[in-house]
Amino acid sequence: MRILTLTLGLLFVSLSSFATEGMFIPALLESIEDDMRAMGLEISAEDIYSVNSSSLKDAIAQFGGGCTSEIISSQGLLLTNHHCGYRQIQQHSSLENNYLKDGFWAMSMSEELTNPGLTATFIVRMDDVTAKMLQGITDDMSAQDRAAKMKENEAAIIEAMTRGTNHEAFVRPFNYGNSYFSIVTKTYKDVRLVGAPPSAIGKFGGDTDNWVWPRHTGDFSLFRIYAGPDNEPAEYSEENRPYEPAHYLPVSMDGVEEGDFTMVYGFPGRTEQYLTTDAVDYVINTANPMRIHMRETSLNIIDQAMRSSEKIQIQYAAKQSSISNAYKKWIGQNGGLIELDALGKKQRLEDSYRQLASLKGKKEYVDAIDRLKVLHGEIRDYRLARDVFIEYYFYGPEILSFANSFSDLIENYEGLEEKGELKKALEGLKSSVKSHFKDYHQPTDEAIYLALTELYFDNMPGELIPDQMRTFKEKNKNSIERMKMRTYERSIFTNEQALMKLLDSPSAKAFAKLMKDPAYQQAAAHYAGYFQKVRPQYGAKNQEIDALMKTYVAGLMELFPNKTYWADANSTLRLTYGKAEGSAPVDGMAYKFYTTANGILQKNATGNPDFEMPADLIKKLEARNYGPYAHKDGELRICFTGSNHTTGGNSGSPAINGKGQLVGLNFDRSWESTMSDILFDPGRCRNIMVDIRYVLWVVDVYAGAGHLVDEMTLVRGEEKAEMEPEMEMELTPDTQ
Structure with missing residues (x-):
């Protein structure tokens, strides 16, 4: 008991010193x-x-x-x-x-x-609506019924806050759902x-x-x-x-x-700030090293291309800045977390939390911290697959996300036509095509594809690689170089004139043919693979983690009341x-x-x-x-x-x-x-x-x-x- 008291005393001193x-x-x-x-x-x-x-x-x-x-x-x-x-x-x-x-x-x-x-969006007002959001919620509700009731409560809050105005509103959870605020906005x-x-x-x-x-x-x-x-x-x-x-x-x-x-x-x-030890360990030892490597690889390619031409410098300036900013941050973040012994600090806090919760008979707090450890092990591969997908699909070769922007016309042409939305979709894509090719340099994108596709296969958990991507790689004799050549040489999504001609003279049959375009096939495979293999499991486990984090954070506030808490x-x-x-x-x-x-x-x-x-x-x-x-x-x-x-x-x-x-x-x-x-x-x-x-x-x-x-x-x-x-x-x- 003396040891615990000393540990907690030191903890309070440490926590209360964070003046700013x-x-x-x-x-x-x-x-x-x-x-x-x-x-x-x-x-x-x-x-x-x-x-x-x-x-x-x-x-x-x-x-x-x-x-x-x-x-x-x-x-x-x-x-x-x-x-x-x-x-x-x-x-x-x-x-x-x-x-x-x-x-x-x-x-x-x-x-x-x-x-x-x-x-430009201004805040009109912020209000604590915790009681309104939890109205009608009971402990014996299923997760599905609870979510449905809270969605109903949220809609009622938003309607009341925006009625008779040109405002918009949303409700956001704070401290993992220990409180809720409605936020009313006005957007210019x-x-x-x-x-x-x-x-x-x-x-x-x-x-x-x-x-x-x-x-x-x-x-x-x-x-x-x-x-x-x-x-x-x-x-x-x-x-x-x-x-x-x-x-x-x-x-x-x-x-x-x-x-x-x-x-x-x-x-x-x-x-x-409230991440537990296992979550911080994932950041330091898995996510950040992978993201740093992938971004460093693409930056080396982009930087070299930008130095070669003023036109390319203009085309890739914003992209390079976006990729570089987080890349360097993650390097510094890892260095700081390691130097300050973040894992040790987190572990000591959790040990004290578990001991004090046990002494006070707060079994739900002990159960929460124990279950969180198990869940972080179970979610790891899905979390990594999600992070790899984001780095590759959104910050890697542009041809993939660009090709996927045509998915509505390729897969739902007749549906858009029936709804009277076809013309708007075509005009939107014409603008998108012009904007894309204005800032696109194919040799640079090919080099990024070649380098990052290899890293994608190296880092993606094997069982979560989309089946279509595995097949595409096998058809190209497991050669990333062959995959790259087939993708860029045979795809219409490298040809601005051909795309504009298609958009000017559209037909359901012409767009249906793009189903076989190699760039579109890969884009669709990555997208479908993520939403079929990764997102459901990641979402379900993350939802459970958030529910337990709500309990964990509530426990922190109760067990260590001398700390100033902020969401x-x-x-x-x-x-x-x-x-x-x-x-x-x-x-x-x-x-x-x-x-x-x-x-x-x-x-x-x-x-x-x-x-x-x-x-x-x-x-x-x-x-x-x-x-x-x-x-x-x-x-x-x-x-x-x-x-x-x-x-x-x-x-x-x-x-x-x-x-x-x-x-x-x-x-x-x-x-x-x-x-x-x-x-x-x-x-x-x-x-x-x-x-x-x-x-x-x-x-x-x-x-x-x-x-x-x-x-x-x-x-x-x-x-x-x-x-x-x-x-x-x-x-x-x-x-x-």
Whole structure:
């Protein structure tokens, strides 16, 4: 008993030391408001999140369903990361107008570029609906009946929250279903590109500096939201006008000093802090090594191709960035998890959990942790098959997913014709074909196919390889080279002209013939194999794991009540807070919390192509032409770090000071922080932000687009920007 008491005492000390860990639900900020005030917050929780009056939340938008963005002017000017807007910048680029290389700046609103499909989504309100979701649920219900009843409850909640509005809503579980929140949203569909620096600024440091500190990257781009005449969401129209927000962020010209309070407000994608030992072991020793190897292989091919041609560089820029980002993160994540003994920490927690649960007679908690161990063994091959499928099918040879996009016409032509949907499907595919081949280089795709197909067969659990793929390989004498030749030489999906001709003169018979196309056969085999062999078993076992995780997490909260608990990130609006501070993650090395323009010049002088900069920018920096954007020490600060707990999805999130003013733009974590999705360490985990004054310097002094800065509200010294403009918020039926 003495040993157990000592173990638990040490555990509580360890857990309670995570001062800046957590991604908090804005609607529940009152519980941590005192702690935030002690760290330097000057505005109230109501100023950060309010339903009935304007607040900071009304300036925060989910950008394109993945990143975060923020409104920084009364005319709907939207700030996000360069890498978040990268696909739009790339899609507008050509050899004649290479915006990736040269940057883009709209000198008037009439020059702003449209982006079909790009959206900006705001949160109207978040409500705890746990009681409503569990209404009518009983312990003796079957899993099927329980799911059906909860689906019925969810539909009723959504209908009540959106009735009589143009809002949308969804219900999401938190803490594995220990609580539920309804989230009401409003989505704007006309979002136009306003400005982007050259990639030499927006991606300064390239892969060399990705996930690394010190950093000197101007990772930002500017868009604008347009609305209908009533300021409500509308499809693109020339009649649309700039959106007038309920709130926009004032911009601090003072920057931050070490120890200053900072908070990051955005849409973090996914964390997994409660994973048990076996799940973390799978990440470290199985999933990450496989994913790293597959992505490294394709990156070597893509990087070589991009270096050979400016056209290929444009075509593959966004793809390369997407593949590379997670690749380098996983390397750092594994290193951090191993160095911090994540498996040991998890095991010690679970041992204490099991002992304490037994002492308290909580058999359901002991049973949950024991059953989880068994299930993680049973699900392993299905989880690996799923991960391999994702890496190969979605990040491997493009010909497969492209071919599969024709599946509706190939397998359901007459059904589409009967429903009157054929014309729409044909027009959609015509657009898809043009878009695909604009950014497609067949020799590069062939090389990726050759390399990754071999890795696919090496890594996929043998019994879960689709039968059709096994047969296809055997017909080609088990030669990946033969498979590649047959696929690309005989497939119509490498021929843009033939595809367009087919779409212009369609027939059920012509599309039915594509059933035998080698690329389509493989795509269909992978897709069907996953949904037949992998997904059912993976889904069933994962559902059981989630149910047990609900019990496990409930047990943690009951058995260890002194810890501050927070729900894992799930792409919903969250706030995290900390301070502007450096770190000392490696013995003998201490990092300052900020970088300056001097670092750009120093890195540029190394000759590494990742640090190349436009000559005119170098000239301005050498002349120290900083305008009004210099820090009080006379330097132009570029980036800074803070102890804010962030993850993917926080890209583009605003860094806000204690007064509610914009001081920076979140875009990355340090290499030593990439394990923080699973294990957060306060001594080393740091998020990386662009200093907002560097953003303004690039826009104004470098690009000559000062009219955009004129739109903003700049705040200096002791000035306090009011929480204006104040606008009456539209209420949902439940609050009227």
